[in-house]
Amino acid sequence: xxxxxxxxxxxxxxxxxxxxxxxxxxxxxxxxxxxxxxxxxxxxxxxxxxxxxxxxxxxxxxxxxxxxxxxxxxxxxxxxxxxxxxxxxxxxxxxxxxxxxxxxxxxxxxxxxxxxxxxxxxxxxxxxxxxxxxxxxxxxxxxxxxxxxxxxxxxxxxxxxxxxxxxxxxxxxxxxxxxxxxxxxxxxxxxxxxxxxxxxxxxxxxxxxxxxxxxxxxxxxxxxxxxxxxxxxxxxxxxxxxxxxxxxxxxxxxxxxxxxxxxxxxxxxxxxxxxxxxxxxxxxxxxxxxxxxxxxxxxxxxxxxxxxxxxxxxxxxxxxxxxxxxxxxxxxxxxxxxxxxxxxxxxxxxxxxxxxxxxxxxxxxxxxxxxxxxxxxxxxxxxxxxxxxxxxxxxx
Amino acid sequence: xxxxxxxxxxxxxxxxxxxxxxxxxxxxxxxxxxxxxxxxxxxxxxxxxxxxxxxxxxxxxxxxxxxxxxxxxxxxxxxxxxxxxxxxxxxxxxxxxxxxxxxxxxxxxxxxxxxxxxxxxxxxxxxxxxxxxxxxxxxxxxxxxxxxxxxxxxxxxxxxxxxxxxxxxxxxxxxxxxxxxxxxxxxxxxxxxxxxxxxxxxxxxxxxxxxxxxxxxxxxxxxxxxxxxxxxxxxxxxxxxxxxxxxxxxxxxxxxxxxxxxxxxxxxxxxxxxxxxxxxxxxxxxxxxxxxxxxxxxxxxxxxxxxxxxxxxxxxxxxxxxxxxxxxxxxxxxxxxxxxxxxxxxxxxxxxxxxxxxxxxxxxxxxxxxxxxxxx
Numbered sequence: 128x129x130x131x132x133x134x135x136x137x138x139x140x141x142x143x144x145x146x147x148x149x150x151x152x153x154x155x156x157x158x159x160x161x162x163x164x165x166x167x168x169x170x171x172x173x174x175x176x177x178x179x180x181x182x183x184x185x186x187x188x189x190x191x192x193x194x195x196x197x198x199x200x201x202x203x204x205x206x207x208x209x210x211x212x213x214x215x216x217x218x219x220x221x222x223x224x225x226x227x228x229x230x231x232x233x234x235x236x237x238x239x240x241x242x243x244x245x246x247x248x249x250x251x252x253x254x255x256x257x258x259x260x261x262x263x264x265x266x267x268x269x270x271x272x273x274x275x276x277x278x279x280x281x282x283x284x285x286x287x288x289x290x291x292x293x294x295x296x297x298x299x300x301x302x303x304x305x306x307x308x309x310x311x312x313x314x315x316x317x318x319x320x321x322x323x324x325x326x327x328x329x330x331x332x333x334x335x336x337x338x339x340x341x342x343x344x345x346x347x348x349x350x351x352x353x354x355x356x357x358x359x360x361x362x363x364x365x366x367x368x369x370x371x372x373x374x375x376x377x378x379x380x381x382x383x384x385x386x387x388x389x390x391x392x393x394x395x396x397x398x399x400x401x402x403x404x405x406x407x408x409x410x411x412x413x414x415x416x417x418x419x420x421x422x423x424x425x426x427x428x429x430x431x432x433x434x435x436x437x438x439x440x441x442x443x444x445x446x447x448x449x450x451x452x453x454x455x456x457x458x459x460x461x462x463x464x465x466x467x468x469x470x471x472x473x474x475x476x477x478x479x480x481x482x483x484x485x486x487x488x489x490x491x492x493x494x495x496x497x498x499x500x501x502x503x504x505x506x507x508x509x510x511x512x513x514x515x516x517x518x519x520x521x522x523x
Numbered sequence: 524x525x526x527x528x529x530x531x532x533x534x535x536x537x538x539x540x541x542x543x544x545x546x547x548x549x550x551x552x553x554x555x556x557x558x559x560x561x562x563x564x565x566x567x568x569x570x571x572x573x574x575x576x577x578x579x580x581x582x583x584x585x586x587x588x589x590x591x592x593x594x595x596x597x598x599x600x601x602x603x604x605x606x607x608x609x610x611x612x613x614x615x616x617x618x619x620x621x622x623x624x625x626x627x628x629x630x631x632x633x634x635x636x637x638x639x640x641x642x643x644x645x646x647x648x649x650x651x652x653x654x655x656x657x658x659x660x661x662x663x664x665x666x667x668x669x670x671x672x673x674x675x676x677x678x679x680x681x682x683x684x685x686x687x688x689x690x691x692x693x694x695x696x697x698x699x700x701x702x703x704x705x706x707x708x709x710x711x712x713x714x715x716x717x718x719x720x721x722x723x724x725x726x727x728x729x730x731x732x733x734x735x736x737x738x739x740x741x742x743x744x745x746x747x748x749x750x751x752x753x754x755x756x757x758x759x760x761x762x763x764x765x766x767x768x769x770x771x772x773x774x775x776x777x778x779x780x781x782x783x784x785x786x787x788x789x790x791x792x793x794x795x796x797x798x799x800x801x802x803x804x805x806x807x808x809x810x811x812x813x814x815x816x817x818x819x820x821x822x823x824x825x826x827x828x829x830x831x832x833x834x835x836x837x838x839x840x841x842x843x844x845x846x847x848x849x850x851x852x853x854x855x856x857x858x859x860x861x862x863x864x865x866x867x868x869x870x871x872x873x874x875x876x877x878x879x880x881x882x883x884x885x886x887x888x889x890x891x892x893x894x895x896x897x898x899x
Contacts, residue, residue: 176793177653177675177791177792177793178675178792178793179653179673179674179675191718191721191722192717192718192721192733193717193720193721193724193731193733194733194735195732195733195734195735196732202725203718203721203722203725204725272744272748276744276745276748276749276750277748280749281749295748295749295750296707296749296750378705379704379705379706380695380705380706380707380752381705381706381707381732383705390750391734468737469737471734471735471736471737471741471745473735477712477735480646480712480713481646481712481713481717481735483646483650483713484645484646484649484712484713484714485669485713485717485718486669486673487649487653487669487670487673487674487675489650489653
């Protein structure tokens with residue numbers, strides 16, 4: 128022991144590899160800190176010299192511009208913060224719906240690519256290979272200028288029996304609107320839902336006990352639908368008709384009423400869904416193919432049908448391969464939604480860049496925008512990682 | 524083990540000291556900076572004779588020296604508004620604003636071709652100016668208080684007095700602002716027109732849907748596709764864009780003016796000499812028209828009897844030297860680019876497709892707003 132110690136002591140620490148490694152790391156970190164400090168300092172003094180020091184006070188000022196579509200109350204008298212919030216909500220709307228629909232389409236196409244049916248297989252292959260190889264921006268501009276803006280004009284609107292209208296100013300669909308009896312009916316609706324849920328839970332337990340699982344979700348749904356229908360008439364008797372159908376109609380220069388989707392939203396939404404679903408299809412295909420052939424054969428041997436094999440055996444096992452790359456597809460979709468600016472959809476980035484010009488606060492707005500996207504992406508990643516752990520645990 | 528810890532501690536201590544040294548350097552640097560900043564204004568106050576002291580200037584040398592060293596002017600321009608700033612099919616730029624870029628080059632270098640054009644869209648322009656990407660912005664830019672102050676810009680004299688207008692289809696039956704109730708209106712993002720539209724509609728209680736696009740091309744494209752009932756921008760811009768419509772006769776400019784739009788060259792704040800040069804470059808074109816100096820007769824006029832003309836063209840006095848330029852700076856502008864009337868007529872006048880009446884954009888002697896301070 129003493130011999131080892133003296134031997135070790137003979138090497139000074141600046142020639143000891145272990146210490147050198149630590150020193151190297153400390154030096155790199157210090158250099159990065161200095162570089163970062165230098166960059167920030169440069170920015171701040173630069174802005175100071177321009178007479179526009181870094182400040183976020185302007186966010187409370189009146190925005191003075193209008194925004195085409197908003198999920199909250201907004202006018203030119205609102206503040207820049209509210210304008211950014213409008214943009215953020217529009218981003219969330221298109222990202223959330225985009226993720227849901229891209230997942231559905233992606234899974235369908237992914238499974239179709241593995242189909243033994245020649246036509247289905249080839250169609251899915253063409254879908255994937257074409258769409259994931261066109262740059263998204265080009266695809267969006269195509270959708271905007273050559274598809275949605277080329278739909279019929281308002282006067283010649285394409286009508287589906289008066290229930291829906293297709294024009295180049297948007298798609299208008301008949302939509303239920305609450306009326307007199309809604310205040311009463313909404314409680315009935317909540318009650319029906321709870322009872323339906325309880326019925327489903329009871330059926331589920333019964334299935335667990337007996338080993339023969341009934342269609343518990345269908346049970347729940349039917350009970351809910353029946354109760355909702357019956358209580359509709361009770362509510363109507365008590366307080367008047369709970370809801371009415373709001374039909375879109377041409378009033379003045381544009382359609383009014385119903386639910387409307389602007390061509391700008393449709394362009395960015397369909398663009399993101401179609402583009403991302405091509406990637407998701409490949410992820411799904413890879414996941415399914417990663418499950419060993421023996422599993423499928425075993426499932427067939429115990430007499431499961433093709434659909435059952437997929438749902439009960441293959442897919443749960445494929446999930447652990449699918450989820451991590453799926454997370455990055457979701458993040459990509461969210462971040463790609465900033466391309467909305469190219470088709471005129473007022474998302475966070477589009478509103479932000481308008482503010483940059485109107486308020487002249489480029490650095491501040493870009494910082495806010497980057498911060499929001501980062502938070503948004505990290506939250507998505509956090510959720511997906513949690514979900515990933517969850518599926519990994521189930522898998523033994 | 525304890526030795527390892529000791530060494531680690533020492534290394535960390537070294538790193539902290541190094542950082543602290545950096546911080547210390549900053550702290551010592553900061554007071555001197557502060558001192559410089561505080562001393563500069565007092566110096567200016569004390570010795571008012573030297574108003575050119577500029578604490579904001581970092582480079583140490585002015586824009587003029589920078590531009591001269593580079594050998595050309597970088598001019599931020601439009602590329603999509605015919606008549607004002609337009610990228611032609613042969614790759615060259617032409618237009619009213621472009622000619623003022625040329626005039627500036629003629630003033631600084633005596634050669635109107637020494638310009639590099641930097642096409643910018645409405646949203647990029649101020650960032651490009653602030654960041655020093657361009658020396659001057661001549662891109663139908665409206666002079667407003669906010670832009671003059673918060674955006675760190677300085678506006679040279681207005682070269683074109685404009686007002687915001689609205690184009691609609693003739694068969695739409697829209698005549699007044701009230702007819703636009705419930706309409707969709709296409710507008711370019713990041714413009715004063717976007718704000719004026721919101722103001723005017725709010726003032727008149729008209730509900731409308733703005734459809735906002737990045738570039739003028741996208742905006743007019745959407746309007747032509749029927750996405751919007753109307754398209755709004757400055758009237759000059761409307762005329763210019765309409766000249767490119769497939770069927771211009773189907774559209775018309777409504778008889779309403781939403782705003783005042785004084786358009787002119789813009790420079791970055793912080794260099795008064797450069798600002799002066801751009802200002803007087805514009806005034807030279809005004810003055811030349813007023814005094815009847817044209818590119819045709821400028822050589823003869825050099826020896827005119829009128830002392831004002833002699834001062835303008837550098838035969839008398841040292842007006843150019845006061846700006847830091849050659850004395851024949853204005854001569855070069857007029858010889859190579861022309862006076863205001865020539866620039867206007869070449870790009871927007873009766874011989875062009877636009878045929879825009881001079882209106883407010885006439886010399887004050889003809890009842891317009893163009894008025895140059897005296898060259899003396």
